Amino acid sequence: MDPLTISRFQFGDTAAFHILWPLLSIGLSLFMFFMEWAWLRTGDVRYYRQVRFWSKIFILTFGIGTASGIPLEFEFGTNWAAFSNAAGDFFGNILGFESTVAFALEAAFLGIFVFGWKRVSPRVHLFSNAMIAVGATLSAFWIMVANSWMQAPVGVVVENGKIIVTDYMVAIFNSSSFISFLHMEIACVETTLFFILGLCAWALLRTRTTDEYKRFFLQAFKFALTITLVVTPLQIGLGDLSGYLIAEKQPEKVAAMELHWDTNPAGTGAPWSIIAWPDSAGGRNAFDIAIPDALSLLTTHSFSGEVPGLNDYAPSDRPTTLGATITFYSFRIMVAIGFALFGLMLLGVWYHYKGRLDEAVSDHRFFWKLWIFAMPLGFIATEAGWMVREIGRQPWVVYHLLRTSDGLSSGLSTPVVLTTTVLFTLLYIAFGVLFVYFTYRIMKNGPDFVELPPSRVPGI
Amino acid sequence: MIDLPTIWFLILGLELALYVILDGADLGLGFLSLLPQSEKARSILIQTVGPIWDANETWLVIAGGTLFGAFPLAYGIILNALYIPVMILLFGLIIRATAFEFRAMGEKKRFWETMFGVGSLLAIVGQGFAVGGVLNGIQVVDGHFSGGSFDWFSALSIFITAGVLMSYVVVGYAYLIKRRHFEYTHESFSRIFIAATVTFGAFASATILLPQEHPFVLERWITEPTRTILIGLSILIGLVSFLLIYCVIKKTLHRHLHSICMTIFVLAAAATAYAVYPYLIPPALTVYDTSSSAVTLRFMLWGIGPLLPIVLAYNFYMYHVFRAGRNDEHLEDY
Numbered sequence: 001m002d003p004l005t006i007s008r009f010q011f012g013d014t015a016a017f018h019i020l021w022p023l024l025s026i027g028l029s030l031f032m033f034f035m036e037w038a039w040l041r042t043g044d045v046r047y048y049r050q051v052r053f054w055s056k057i058f059i060l061t062f063g064i065g066t067a068s069g070i071p072l073e074f075e076f077g078t079n080w081a082a083f084s085n086a087a088g089d090f091f092g093n094i095l096g097f098e099s100t101v102a103f104a105l106e107a108a109f110l111g112i113f114v115f116g117w118k119r120v121s122p123r124v125h126l127f128s129n130a131m132i133a134v135g136a137t138l139s140a141f142w143i144m145v146a147n148s149w150m151q152a153p154v155g156v157v158v159e160n161g162k163i164i165v166t167d168y169m170v171a172i173f174n175s176s177s178f179i180s181f182l183h184m185e186i187a188c189v190e191t192t193l194f195f196i197l198g199l200c201a202w203a204l205l206r207t208r209t210t211d212e213y214k215r216f217f218l219q220a221f222k223f224a225l226t227i228t229l230v231v232t233p234l235q236i237g238l239g240d241l242s243g244y245l246i247a248e249k250q251p252e253k254v255a256a257m258e259l260h261w262d263t264n265p266a267g268t269g270a271p272w273s274i275i276a277w278p279d280s281a282g283g284r285n286a287f288d289i290a291i292p293d294a295l296s297l298l299t300t301h302s303f304s305g306e307v308p309g310l311n312d313y314a315p316s317d318r319p320t321t322l323g324a325t326i327t328f329y330s331f332r333i334m335v336a337i338g339f340a341l342f343g344l345m346l347l348g349v350w351y352h353y354k355g356r357l358d359e360a361v362s363d364h365r366f367f368w369k370l371w372i373f374a375m376p377l378g379f380i381a382t383e384a385g386w387m388v389r390e391i392g393r394q395p396w397v398v399y400h401l402l403r404t405s406d407g408l409s410s411g412l413s414t415p416v417v418l419t420t421t422v423l424f425t426l427l428y429i430a431f432g433v434l435f436v437y438f439t440y441r442i443m444k445n446g447p448d449f450v451e452l453p454p455s456r457v458p459g460i
Numbered sequence: 461m462i463d464l465p466t467i468w469f470l471i472l473g474l475e476l477a478l479y480v481i482l483d484g485a486d487l488g489l490g491f492l493s494l495l496p497q498s499e500k501a502r503s504i505l506i507q508t509v510g511p512i513w514d515a516n517e518t519w520l521v522i523a524g525g526t527l528f529g530a531f532p533l534a535y536g537i538i539l540n541a542l543y544i545p546v547m548i549l550l551f552g553l554i555i556r557a558t559a560f561e562f563r564a565m566g567e568k569k570r571f572w573e574t575m576f577g578v579g580s581l582l583a584i585v586g587q588g589f590a591v592g593g594v595l596n597g598i599q600v601v602d603g604h605f606s607g608g609s610f611d612w613f614s615a616l617s618i619f620i621t622a623g624v625l626m627s628y629v630v631v632g633y634a635y636l637i638k639r640r641h642f643e644y645t646h647e648s649f650s651r652i653f654i655a656a657t658v659t660f661g662a663f664a665s666a667t668i669l670l671p672q673e674h675p676f677v678l679e680r681w682i683t684e685p686t687r688t689i690l691i692g693l694s695i696l697i698g699l700v701s702f703l704l705i706y707c708v709i710k711k712t713l714h715r716h717l718h719s720i721c722m723t724i725f726v727l728a729a730a731a732t733a734y735a736v737y738p739y740l741i742p743p744a745l746t747v748y749d750t751s752s753s754a755v756t757l758r759f760m761l762w763g764i765g766p767l768l769p770i771v772l773a774y775n776f777y778m779y780h781v782f783r784a785g786r787n788d789e790h791l792e793d794y
Contacts, residue, residue: 070520082604084535092535100526111511115510115511434562
């Protein structure tokens with residue numbers, strides 16, 4: 001294995017692990033903010049207990065998220081020095097914004113949020129909660145701006161091998177950044193909601209718990225379910241919008257994620273494959289099951305719109321056949337999950353409407369178990385979406401301007417890069433296991449129903 | 461009029477100095493937690509670090525972002541050349557962060573405390589060799605790192621690593637004493653004394669080795685006007701260091717030990733910056749060779765510049781909230 005392959009694997013590996021935690025910390029910070037706000041508004045101690053309880057899981061995810069995020073920033077230098085030099089003028093600057101504006105805000109207010117319950121007034125505490133949510137969201141915004149610019153680099157010129165910014169506003173608000181940011185932000189909220197819903201369902205299905213414990217998780221379940229009513233359809237809409245945008249700006253990527261080899265002749269529509277497998281020699285599919293004209297309809301919103309095929313591009317200028325196959329299936333997994341979660345939301349709302357959520361859990365065991373199965377789906381969909389986005393961008397690191405292979409550091413030694421990759425992977429597997437274990441313990445112990453809120457709260 | 465790359469060089473220096481001053485204490489206390497002591501004393505060390513390390517570590521992330529944005533060529537070359545120390549630093553920070561979380565949640569506290577200490581120690585070692593590696597000089601050909609994976613390892617970088625470790629111990633103790641957890645450290649003044657002496661010796665040796673590595677530094681030591689300023693700064697550092705050692709021996713001015721340490725750090729950072737400027741990667745590249753375009757430097761200055769005082773302000777607010785003696789019993793109140 002050469003340093004390029006291992007470095008790509010290392011970045012993919014560390015980024016794929018890292019993204020799991022911001023999904024939860026962004027979603028949970030918003031969830032907790034609304035709970036804490038409700039507490040200050042009503043003085044109802046049940047909301048206070050919600051904040052205190054979910055903050056335990058939040059702290060866990062935030063810690064792992066911070067820890068696994070820092071290596072990403074530095075890997076651009078250690079493994080991708082040539083990329084850093086070529087693209088640093090814009091990319092490094094935006095990362096600087098992310099760390100100064102967003103990351104710092106989050107980190108500083110986390111201390112107060114976690115340790116400050118009895119040290120600051122409830123209003124200041126709510127403010128620090130809000131600042132964590134704002135910081136986390138801003139952080140996602142800048143990261144999505146930086147990544148979107150790699151997908152659609154505008155507002156720049158290339159001088160002596162360096163990509164120099166000519167217009168910052170154009171570069172920041174490139175065609176991809178706003179939709180991508182919204183799609184990611186909503187992914188955070190949706191993933192977190194189904195994570196919370198699944199945990200609540202698990203808690204409700206447990207036998208031999210107190211009524212208080214059940215009521216607590218039923219309250220959280222209903223609260224989260226209400227928000228999914230908006231979030232799940234919104235995410236499907238945003239997904240469609242970003243697909244439309246990619247078709248316009250990155251036709252190679254669309255051809256890859258659809259395993260669409262030959263451009264449809266004028267006057268005919270391109271078919272949409274439900275499943276497909278490429279020929280080992282590449283250049284065409286060995287088999288596929290396709291819906292006629294559907295791809296044209298999806299990407300151009302017309303039955304006979306032209307969709308360029310992979311064969312229109314030189315093999316060195318488009319994703320590899322393996323890459324294309326991965327994006328093909330990742331895309332389908334993401335879309336399927338988007339609709340599955342929407343369907344599950346409808347089912348939940350129906351049950352709520354029928355009053356079945358308040359009936360004995362043992363009467364609807366299958367219904368509640370569905371939510372437990374749905375718990376990992378948001379995470380899987382997000383990972384799949386990123387696979388499409390990043391593998392579909394290959395062989396470019398900055399689209400049409402810089403090849404991934406030209407971005408590598410010089411003089412990397414295979415044993416050193418391999419060792420760090422293995423160590424990252426082992427550490428991250430351990431963190432994953434520990435997260436599951438600690439979440440299980442937090443859930444099993446449940447909220448603290450005895451502890452009283454700080455006394456200076458209006459309404460108590 | 462001072463130019464944009466120089467402004468960013470100064471901002472970067474300030475951020476790194478802030479990082480060392482703030483997180484140095486946390487890392488020093490983390491290392492100290494590895495030494496044999498009572499459970500109570502160890503738990504106080506860790507609780508003291510608890511609310512502040514995360515925000516302090518932010519300055520490293522900010523400095524990284526600044527270096528990347530303002531000097532992308534240097535960012536690539538330095539991290540490329542220092543692959544191994546940087547990875548040691550990163551693994552250290554990852555382990556420290558997660559160990560702290562898991563300790564608060566789990567039952568095997570002793571295990572996580574050890575991991576916390578090990579993470580801190582790794583981060584210190586990574587930082588020491590990274591700084592040593594840069595001062596040691598990095599081989600650059602055509603804007604690419606052209607040396608080997610272990611170039612950072614040298615006598616100079618060993619002295620610097622030892623100095624970094626011991627200075628973090630001193631500033632860690634000083635912070636602990638300032639937070640009035642003084643009863644647990646009273647018998648440890650001898651440790652501070654040893655650590656301070658080793659720090660002094662290690663950095664003095666590094667100061668002697670540096671001009672041998674880089675003739676331009678020697679030049680600055682022997683020609684005016686740089687000579688007066690460098691010698692002046694050295695004498696100042698020496699005097700403040702003696703004040704520190706005097707206070708430690710006499711066990712006096714407890715509350716001010718931390719400020720004295722911070723003064724030494726600031727002076728040392730200023731002296732180092734003065735000795736190497738305008739080189740960012742001595743002796744190959746200056747701040748001018750490696751900086752981003754003027755458009756970017758200006759955009760960053762207006763975008764990030766005004767925010768730095770705000771970040772500092774909320775850092776200080778946090779210190780204020782967790783200042784000495786206020787409801788210490790709630791520190792483990794997750």
